[in-house]
Amino acid sequence: MKPINVGLLGIGTVGGGTYTVLKRNAEEITRRAGRPIRIVTVADKNLALARQVTGGEVELTDDAFSVVTDPGIDIVVELIGGYGVAKELVLKAIENGKHVVTANKALLAVHGNEIFAAAQKKGVMVAFEAAVAGGIPIIKALREGLTANRIEWLAGIINGTTNFILSEMRDKGLPFAEVLKEAQALGYAEADPTFDVEGVDAAHKATIMSAIAFGIPMQFDKAYIEGISKLDSVDIGYAEQLGYRIKLLGIARRRENGVELRVHPTLIPEKRLIANVEGAMNAVLVQGDAVGATLYYGKGAGAEPTASAVIADLVDVTRLHTSDPEHRVPHLAFQPDQVRDVPVLPIEEVVTSYYLRMRVEDKPGVLADITRILADSSISIEALIQKEAAEGEAHTDIIMLTHQTAEKNANAAIARIEALPVVQGKVVKLRMETL
Amino acid sequence: MKPINVGLLGIGTVGGGTYTVLKRNAEEITRRAGRPIRIVTVADKNLALARQVTGGEVELTDDAFSVVTDPGIDIVVELIGGYGVAKELVLKAIENGKHVVTANKALLAVHGNEIFAAAQKKGVMVAFEAAVAGGIPIIKALREGLTANRIEWLAGIINGTTNFILSEMRDKGLPFAEVLKEAQALGYAEADPTFDVEGVDAAHKATIMSAIAFGIPMQFDKAYIEGISKLDSVDIGYAEQLGYRIKLLGIARRRENGVELRVHPTLIPEKRLIANVEGAMNAVLVQGDAVGATLYYGKGAGAEPTASAVIADLVDVTRLHTSDPEHRVPHLAFQPDQVRDVPVLPIEEVVTSYYLRMRVEDKPGVLADITRILADSSISIEALIQKEAAEGEAHTDIIMLTHQTAEKNANAAIARIEALPVVQGKVVKLRMETL
Incomplete structure (x- = not known):
C-alpha cells in the first residue's frame, strides 16, 4: 500500500x-x-x-x-x-x-x-x-475509553520535573533550592525552570484534559496556578506525620455552577496509589460516574x-x-x-480541604482562640498536631487539617487567625484532596 | 441525526x-x-x-x-x-x-x-x-495507544475475586478456604468459584491481551494456568518478610523463540505500584520498547x-x-x-525467578547440600531465610529466592533437593517477577 x-x-x-x-x-x-x-x-x-x-x-x-x-x-x-x-x-x-x-x-x-x-x-x-x-495514552482514554461516563474530576501528576523535586525533598529532607540544582545537574530541570516549577506546564496539560473531559473550550487564562518554589520541606515532613504526601497536582473538577481548574501542591493520603508515584513519573487519576476511579501511569517525558x-x-x-x-x-x-461554554470558577469559589501551619506563642488559651475562629467559620478540624515548644523557645507550631470548605471562607478565617497577637507571621496554607 | x-x-x-x-x-x-x-x-x-x-x-x-x-x-x-x-x-x-x-x-x-x-x-x-x-480501557491502550511500541511484556491483576482473596489472606493471615467463604458471602466470589480461583478467567483475559499485544492468534489452549487454591498463607507471610507481595498475575512475554502466556501466583517487589493494588481492583502493567512501563488501574468488574x-x-x-x-x-x-503464528512456549521453557520453601532437618550440612545442588544447576540464590527450629522440633523451614533460570532447570534441581533424605516432603515453588 x-x-x-x-x-x-x-x-x-x-x-x-x-x-x-x-x-x-x-x-x-x-x-x-x-x-x-x-x-x-x-x-x-x-x-x-x-x-x-x-x-x-x-x-x-x-x-x-x-x-x-x-x-x-x-x-x-x-x-x-x-x-x-x-x-x-x-x-x-x-x-x-x-x-x-x-x-x-x-x-x-x-x-x-x-x-x-x-x-x-x-x-x-x-x-x-x-x-x-x-x-x-491519557488523551485516548479520556476521549474514547471513558465516553460512557460523566467525568466528575481528574487529578494528575503531569510534570515530571516537579515530581522529581518533591520526591527528593521528601526522601532527603532537603530544601527546594538545593534539590532544584540537583535536578538541573541531572537534566530533569531546565536552566530556566520557571514553566515547570511554577506550575505553568502542568496548567497547560490540565487545561487540555479539562476540555476533553467536560466538553468545554480551552480556558488556560482562567486556570489557578501555584508552583512548588515556595514549598517548605518542613510541611512535607508534617504532612508525612499525618499520613499524607505532597504532590503538585493538576486538578479539573466539574461542579454545579462551573468547573474547577487548578494546579497547586496538594496533600494526598499516602495509601492512594497516586501518592506513591515517585521521581519523574506521571500519573493521572480520572473519576467517572460509571467506571469509578481509573489511573494511568507511565513516563511523562523523554x-x-x-x-x-x-x-x-x-x-x-x-x-x-x-x-x-x-x-x-x-x-x-x-x-x-x-462544546459548552461552562465557566472556570475563580479559586475563591473552589471547595477543598486544607492543611494549615501556624507559629504561635506557647501559652494557654491560644489553641482555644484559633479553634474558635474556625468554628465561627463552620470549618471543622480533621486532625491536629501541636508541637511542644523547643527548649528555651517561646513559640511553637500548630498544624491542622480541616474538612472541606470554600477557599474564600478558609481565607477569611486565616486572616482572622493571623490577626491574633499570639500568632507569629503568616499561616501556611496548602490544599488537600482525598481523591 | x-x-x-x-x-x-x-x-x-x-x-x-x-x-x-x-x-x-x-x-x-x-x-x-x-x-x-x-x-x-x-x-x-x-x-x-x-x-x-x-x-x-x-x-x-x-x-x-x-x-x-x-x-x-x-x-x-x-x-x-x-x-x-x-x-x-x-x-x-x-x-x-x-x-x-x-x-x-x-x-x-x-x-x-x-x-x-x-x-x-x-x-x-x-x-x-x-x-x-x-x-x-486496556484494550484501547494496547491496540491504539501503544502502536509505536514493540510490546515486550505485560502483566496484569485481571481477576478481582482472586485479588480480593489474596488481599484478605495477607491482611488477616487467614487460609484460602476461609477467605473464599467470606468472598462468597460478600458477592466477590461465585457459588462455584472454579473459573476465578483456578485462574481460568485470568487466562482468558491474558490470552486476549497477548493476541493484540504481539499480533498473534488466540492460543488459550496453550496457556499455562495455575490458580490460588493451593496457596498457603505461610508463603504470603514469608514473601512479605522478604519484601514481596503475592498476586495472581496474567503474564504474556515476547521471547526470541515464542511467547510466554501464563497465569500463576507471583511474587512482586512490594515497592511496585502493582503490588499495592488491593481488594477487587484490577491493574495491567505493559512494557513497550519506546514508552517503557505504563500501568492501567481501575475496577475490573461490576x-x-x-x-x-x-x-x-x-x-x-x-x-x-x-x-x-x-x-x-x-x-x-x-x-x-x-497476524503471525508465533508459538506459545510450554511452561518448562519459561525463564523466571523462583521462591522455594522446604522443610529440612535442623542439622549441620543441610544448607550446604541444598545450595550445592542449586550451584550445580547454575541457579544463583538472591535471598535466603533459614528459620530457627521451634522448641522441641527436629525440622525447620528454609526459604530462598533464586535468580532467573528456565523452569525445567528449576524443576530438575527441586527434584534432586526433594530426594535428599534431610528434606521432608515437597518443595513449595512459586514464581517471582521483578517487573
Missing part, C-alpha cells in the same frame, strides 16, 4: 526520538497501520543536527514553511514548541489540508480553540496525545516515551484519514457543536 | 448496568458520539427481569435469534456469556452484517480466531473492551464499570461504522493478514 508521507518539524529530543522509533519499529508499525508511515522531510534550523540524526536518509530543510505547503506531505508533525512560529506553521499546515500531530501543550492550551476550529473547517485531524503525560505518543497519533491519523470527517473521533472528545 | 439502534442480548448485571448508564448519560454520550445510541430491543430468557430493568420502555423478547437477524438493528451487544448459544448468536449477528460488542472473554479466548475471521469477511466490527479488566467499557465500544462503533473496513482499527491491533 502507498506509504503515508510525514513532514517532521523539529529534530530535537522528541523529534529525534520519533525518527528513531519510527525507523526501529517500522515493520511492527506497518503491520498495525496497514501501510508504511514514512518521514520524508525533516525541517530544523540546525541542519547539521538534522543530518546527524537522520543519517541523511531523508530530505532536510531549514525552511519549515516549505514542508507545511508541500503537496507531497500528508501529515505534519510539529515538535518545535512554543506559541510563536509553531502556531503559524500549524495553521498553515491546516490551511493546506494537512493533518497535524503535535506535542505542543502550550500552543493547544492557549490557542487550541482557534486551531481546532480551523481544523474542523478544513476537515483535517489535529492529534495531540504527546501533549499530556508523554507516553501515557525522547522515546513522547515519541510513543506522537507515533500512536500518526497511526490513528493513518487509519482514519480516509473516513469522512463527520465520523471521526472529535478533536475534543465532544462533537464541535456540542 | 438518525440514532444507532442497539439490540441487547442479556439483561443480567452488566446488561442492566449498560441499560442504566446509557439512559442516565444519554445526553453526554450523544454529545460525544454525534448521534443517539438507543437500545431498541432487549432479549433475555427472564422477561420479568427485562421488564423490571427497562420499565417496559423498549421491545422485549425471549428469542435472542430474532434480534441478531432483525434488519432494524445496527449493533448487537452480547452479554450472555459462555461458549454455547453466545457463539451461535455472535456468528449469526455477523452473518447478518451487524457489528458486535461483547464482554465475553471466554468466547473470544477460545473461539476468537473464528469470530474475527468471520467479522473480517463481512466487514463488520467486533469490539470487546469489556472482556478484559472491566472499565479500564455492573457500571463493565458497562462503561461496553458503551465506549458502542461509541467507537458508532463513530467508525461508516468508514471503509480497510481503514478501521483492526480487531486484534494488527492488520488481519499480518
Whole structure:
C-alpha cells in the first residue's frame, strides 16, 4: 500500500526520538497501520543536527514553511514548541489540508480553540496525545475509553520535573533550592525552570484534559496556578506525620455552577496509589460516574516515551484519514457543536480541604482562640498536631487539617487567625484532596 | 441525526448496568458520539427481569435469534456469556452484517480466531473492551495507544475475586478456604468459584491481551494456568518478610523463540505500584520498547464499570461504522493478514525467578547440600531465610529466592533437593517477577 508521507518539524529530543522509533519499529508499525508511515522531510534550523540524526536518509530543510505547503506531505508533525512560529506553521499546515500531530501543550492550551476550529473547517485531524503525560495514552482514554461516563474530576501528576523535586525533598529532607540544582545537574530541570516549577506546564496539560473531559473550550487564562518554589520541606515532613504526601497536582473538577481548574501542591493520603508515584513519573487519576476511579501511569517525558505518543497519533491519523470527517473521533472528545461554554470558577469559589501551619506563642488559651475562629467559620478540624515548644523557645507550631470548605471562607478565617497577637507571621496554607 | 439502534442480548448485571448508564448519560454520550445510541430491543430468557430493568420502555423478547437477524438493528451487544448459544448468536449477528460488542472473554479466548475471521469477511466490527479488566480501557491502550511500541511484556491483576482473596489472606493471615467463604458471602466470589480461583478467567483475559499485544492468534489452549487454591498463607507471610507481595498475575512475554502466556501466583517487589493494588481492583502493567512501563488501574468488574467499557465500544462503533473496513482499527491491533503464528512456549521453557520453601532437618550440612545442588544447576540464590527450629522440633523451614533460570532447570534441581533424605516432603515453588 502507498506509504503515508510525514513532514517532521523539529529534530530535537522528541523529534529525534520519533525518527528513531519510527525507523526501529517500522515493520511492527506497518503491520498495525496497514501501510508504511514514512518521514520524508525533516525541517530544523540546525541542519547539521538534522543530518546527524537522520543519517541523511531523508530530505532536510531549514525552511519549515516549505514542508507545511508541500503537496507531497500528508501529515505534519510539529515538535518545535512554543506559541510563536509553531502556531503559524500549524495553521498553515491546516490551511493546506494537512493533518497535524503535535506535542505542543502550550500552543493547544492557549490557542487550541482557534486551531481546532480551523481544523474542523478544513476537515483535517489535529492529534495531540504527546501533549499530556508523554507516553501515557491519557488523551485516548479520556476521549474514547471513558465516553460512557460523566467525568466528575481528574487529578494528575503531569510534570515530571516537579515530581522529581518533591520526591527528593521528601526522601532527603532537603530544601527546594538545593534539590532544584540537583535536578538541573541531572537534566530533569531546565536552566530556566520557571514553566515547570511554577506550575505553568502542568496548567497547560490540565487545561487540555479539562476540555476533553467536560466538553468545554480551552480556558488556560482562567486556570489557578501555584508552583512548588515556595514549598517548605518542613510541611512535607508534617504532612508525612499525618499520613499524607505532597504532590503538585493538576486538578479539573466539574461542579454545579462551573468547573474547577487548578494546579497547586496538594496533600494526598499516602495509601492512594497516586501518592506513591515517585521521581519523574506521571500519573493521572480520572473519576467517572460509571467506571469509578481509573489511573494511568507511565513516563511523562523523554525522547522515546513522547515519541510513543506522537507515533500512536500518526497511526490513528493513518487509519482514519480516509473516513469522512463527520465520523471521526472529535478533536475534543465532544462533537464541535456540542462544546459548552461552562465557566472556570475563580479559586475563591473552589471547595477543598486544607492543611494549615501556624507559629504561635506557647501559652494557654491560644489553641482555644484559633479553634474558635474556625468554628465561627463552620470549618471543622480533621486532625491536629501541636508541637511542644523547643527548649528555651517561646513559640511553637500548630498544624491542622480541616474538612472541606470554600477557599474564600478558609481565607477569611486565616486572616482572622493571623490577626491574633499570639500568632507569629503568616499561616501556611496548602490544599488537600482525598481523591 | 438518525440514532444507532442497539439490540441487547442479556439483561443480567452488566446488561442492566449498560441499560442504566446509557439512559442516565444519554445526553453526554450523544454529545460525544454525534448521534443517539438507543437500545431498541432487549432479549433475555427472564422477561420479568427485562421488564423490571427497562420499565417496559423498549421491545422485549425471549428469542435472542430474532434480534441478531432483525434488519432494524445496527449493533448487537452480547452479554450472555459462555461458549454455547453466545457463539451461535455472535456468528449469526455477523452473518447478518451487524457489528458486535461483547464482554465475553471466554468466547473470544477460545473461539476468537473464528469470530474475527468471520467479522473480517463481512466487514463488520467486533469490539470487546469489556472482556478484559472491566472499565479500564486496556484494550484501547494496547491496540491504539501503544502502536509505536514493540510490546515486550505485560502483566496484569485481571481477576478481582482472586485479588480480593489474596488481599484478605495477607491482611488477616487467614487460609484460602476461609477467605473464599467470606468472598462468597460478600458477592466477590461465585457459588462455584472454579473459573476465578483456578485462574481460568485470568487466562482468558491474558490470552486476549497477548493476541493484540504481539499480533498473534488466540492460543488459550496453550496457556499455562495455575490458580490460588493451593496457596498457603505461610508463603504470603514469608514473601512479605522478604519484601514481596503475592498476586495472581496474567503474564504474556515476547521471547526470541515464542511467547510466554501464563497465569500463576507471583511474587512482586512490594515497592511496585502493582503490588499495592488491593481488594477487587484490577491493574495491567505493559512494557513497550519506546514508552517503557505504563500501568492501567481501575475496577475490573461490576455492573457500571463493565458497562462503561461496553458503551465506549458502542461509541467507537458508532463513530467508525461508516468508514471503509480497510481503514478501521483492526480487531486484534494488527492488520488481519499480518497476524503471525508465533508459538506459545510450554511452561518448562519459561525463564523466571523462583521462591522455594522446604522443610529440612535442623542439622549441620543441610544448607550446604541444598545450595550445592542449586550451584550445580547454575541457579544463583538472591535471598535466603533459614528459620530457627521451634522448641522441641527436629525440622525447620528454609526459604530462598533464586535468580532467573528456565523452569525445567528449576524443576530438575527441586527434584534432586526433594530426594535428599534431610528434606521432608515437597518443595513449595512459586514464581517471582521483578517487573
